[in-house]
Amino acid sequence: MPNDLPDALRSRAESLLEGVSRKDLAQRSAQLSDHYRAGGASRAVVSSKADVTAYLVSRLPATFAAVAAVFDEVRRRSEAFAPRSVLDVGAGPGTASWAAVEAWPEIETLSMMDSNREFLDIAAELASGSAHAALSNSTRILGDLTHPDTQLPAADLVIVGFALAELPEQQVAAIVSALWNRCGGVLVLVEPGTPAGFARIRSARAALIEAGATVLAPCPHAAACPIEAPDWCHFVQRLARSRDHMIAKSATVPFEDEKFSYVAVGRDALPASAIDARILAPPKVTKAELRFKLCTAEGIAEKTIPRRDRQAYARLRKARWGESLPTKGKPD
Numbered sequence: 329m330p331n332d333l334p335d336a337l338r339s340r341a342e343s344l345l346e347g348v349s350r351k352d353l354a355q356r357s358a359q360l361s362d363h364y365r366a367g368g369a370s371r372a373v374v375s376s377k378a379d380v381t382a383y384l385v386s387r388l389p390a391t392f393a394a395v396a397a398v399f400d401e402v403r404r405r406s407e408a409f410a411p412r413s414v415l416d417v418g419a420g421p422g423t424a425s426w427a428a429v430e431a432w433p434e435i436e437t438l439s440m441m442d443s444n445r446e447f448l449d450i451a452a453e454l455a456s457g458s459a460h461a462a463l464s465n466s467t468r469i470l471g472d473l474t475h476p477d478t479q480l481p482a483a484d485l486v487i488v489g490f491a492l493a494e495l496p497e498q499q500v501a502a503i504v505s506a507l508w509n510r511c512g513g514v515l516v517l518v519e520p521g522t523p524a525g526f527a528r529i530r531s532a533r534a535a536l537i538e539a540g541a542t543v544l545a546p547c548p549h550a551a552a553c554p555i556e557a558p559d560w561c562h563f564v565q566r567l568a569r570s571r572d573h574m575i576a577k578s579a580t581v582p583f584e585d586e587k588f589s590y591v592a593v594g595r596d597a598l599p600a601s602a603i604d605a606r607i608l609a610p611p612k613v614t615k616a617e618l619r620f621k622l623c624t625a626e627g628i629a630e631k632t633i634p635r636r637d638r639q640a641y642a643r644l645r646k647a648r649w650g651e652s653l654p655t656k657g658k659p660d
């Protein structure tokens with residue numbers, strides 16, 4: 329499936345599972361998943377190599393797939409963006425760093441920052457198995473985002489994957505603004521696709537617009553977010569489940585759907601293509617029509633394409649949740 333783990337990462341992660349009791353792995357993986365689903369922070373459940381190993385089974389494939397999907401969209405929005413340096417904040421095992429070099433092979437330097445030494449040790453072990461020089465030569469920074477004196481390097485691409493949830497809510501806006509100051513090109517924030525994850529993305533988006541950032545995705549505008557509770561803006565990425573993951577989750581199907589919310593913002597100077605609308609839900613397809621729920625500059629809108637409008641129907645029939653939808657052009 330698109331956005332499954334790259335071979336080098338998967339085989340390196342699998343080699344860390346050698347000799348590990350599958351029963352213990354399954355228990356830890358299930359515990360991790362439940363804890364994160366309930367909105368808990370890593371520090372309460374990741375304190376040993378065995379815990380990180382369980383993360384590699386239960387969360388890494390899904391967080392990788394979500395971040396990779398967001399990077400795909402950033403590439404669509406700005407073909408000119410060609411980052412040379414990356415700062416991966418709350419890097420965990422380096423998930424987003426691996427997704428970044430897949431998306432932009434021209435990356436030359438990578439810094440992974442995290443407050444958890446266990447995660448960073450495994451991040452280093454995984455990265456050393458990459459054929460990509462930026463990953464094998466990447467640096468780790470042990471530090472706490474909530475400490476004002478934490479020094480971070482500047483980078484063309486700054487990514488925070490599934491880590492805002494672990495910060496004190498009242499500090500998120502200030503931390504995101506500080507990260508924006510270290511960012512020379514694009515800042516990407518990805519969170520779980522829950523109402524709480526979306527709420528964090530929405531307030532970070534507002535703080536970034538206030539700081540002068542240009543929204544690249546998913547929003548087709550920089551106006552106030554028009555979504556009203558109990559609705560929330562999120563997307564989905566399907567990914568294959570490994571055998572260990574199926575056992576850990578007592579899963580019956582060999583895939584899972586990872587829901588995520590995100591925002592990507594860029595510096596004004598970055599050439600980016602404009603979009604008219606974003607598809608916010610699975611399109612409804614009937615024999616008579618296509619129906620889309622859209623985010624537009626005018627607010628949330630429903631767009632109906634009757635089958636008799638053959639050209640538009642044929643053009644949009646394959647449009648999917650999460651894609652952008654130009655009013656007159658083709659979906660991309």
Ligand SMILES: C[S@@+](CC[C@H](N)C(=O)[O-])C[C@H]1O[C@@H](n2cnc3c(N)ncnc32)[C@H](O)[C@@H]1O
Pocket residue numbers: 370371387388391392417418419420421422423424441442443444447471472473474488489490491494495
């Ligand atoms: C759910 S994990 C996500 C890891 C990785 N980005 C991914 O997508 O797979 C959240 C990460 O944020 C890190 N984190 C939490 N609070 C932090 C802080 N105050 N400073 C730095 N990192 C922090 C945790 O240690 C953990 O590695």
